[in-house]
């Protein structure tokens with residue numbers, strides 16, 4: 017048994033009004049070398065929605081759903097919510113936790129895959145929050161494993177793709193799913209250099225690192241489970257529907273390589289490939305972020321319409337009961353010190369590590385920063 021006295025739900029944070037937009041963007045991009053034009057562009061996405069990101073309300077809803085699930089299971093752990101880049105900030109949440117007597121926290125970061133931005137940066141910000149509050153040695157923070165292949169995270173995507181393919185079949189009469197449809201698994205692009213450094217070096221993941229390998233492995237699981245089976249003839253045969261991993265939300269200077277191809281470039285080529293419909297899966301996102309509302313629902317949908325391609329976007333896990341219950345399972349496997357071989361994982365890559373390996377997801381440009389919940393370098 018590992019004794020924890022609270023769950024720390026660690027979010028990214030987002031603006032909640034027009035006045036928050038610029039200060040929020042400055043928080044996110046401090047020291048990052050993001051070009052001014054890119055910031056203006058992103059500010060415009062937020063301004064379009066009244067300066068309000070959906071992310072904070074998504075996290076409020078997730079917190080409430082986790083509390084309900086914990087109470088239903090009779091588990092006495094409060095859920096404390098803190099963000100990396102906006103109010104409520106991690107440091108404030110941790111200070112309040114300590115004041116209320118909670119000193120052994122198990123963190124859930126709202127991010128499923130391995131990379132600097134999606135794992136290590138959360139761990140660095142935990143370390144920074146303890147330094148800022150002077151609570152090093154007083155408050156202890158562990159973090160649940162990256163959960164890209166946990167059934168709770170994957171099931172909502174399986175439901176969504178199944179539903180999306182059914183929608184395509186009815187909306188585009190006579191479509192042949194095997195030749196005229198395409199499932200696009202979309203995730204956040206990251207610098208190629210960060211991708212290569214994602215995950216432990218000794219696992220030998222190749223150029224795209226653990227980040228790309230994890231997305232590809234989960235996409236395969238989703239396709240295998242969501243593919244319709246044709247019942248005609250002797251043996252039911254699954255329809256072999258083409259799918260592809262694509263990237264979105266590229267930032268940084270144009271001279272710096274980021275993961276490609278971009279979802280819009282791929283959609284623009286679809287008429288030439290004879291594709292008439294796409295199912296867009298926000299595989300890299302745990303809930304409706306600005307990247308989903310703008311980059312997918314606005315931009316990618318527009319590109320699809322311009323090219324005469326029917327497009328449906330699958331829901332994010334959000335507060336899907338399977339996801340909420342899966343997150344509680346992830347906490348409870350740590351509380352119960354459940355052995356690795358008994359932990360659920362739907363791909364060969366997992367279950368991922370509780371304690372990140374030395375050098376895992378380091379950022380070569382920003383240099384070394386202390387991080388919690390990992391092995392000593």
Ligand SMILES: CC1=C(CCC(=O)O)c2cc3nc(cc4[nH]c(cc5[nH]c(cc1n2)c(C)c5CCC(=O)O)c(CCC(=O)O)c4C)C(CCC(=O)O)=C3C
Pocket residue numbers: 028029030031041044045048050054055058069070071126127128131133134204205206207265266267268300304305306307
């Ligand atoms: C992998 C990844 C995730 C997924 C993992 C996770 O979920 O944590 C993610 C999530 C998010 N990213 C978000 C917002 C932003 N990300 C930016 C910048 C960047 N993201 C990066 C990567 C990722 N980002 C990177 C490599 C940069 C370049 C600068 C840097 O190296 O840090 C910028 C600056 C402007 C721009 O450059 O686009 C903004 C505003 C929001 C909030 C959205 C909302 O408000 O709903 C969320 C959830």
Ligand SMILES: [Fe+2]
Pocket residue numbers: 204
């Ligand atoms: Fe981001």
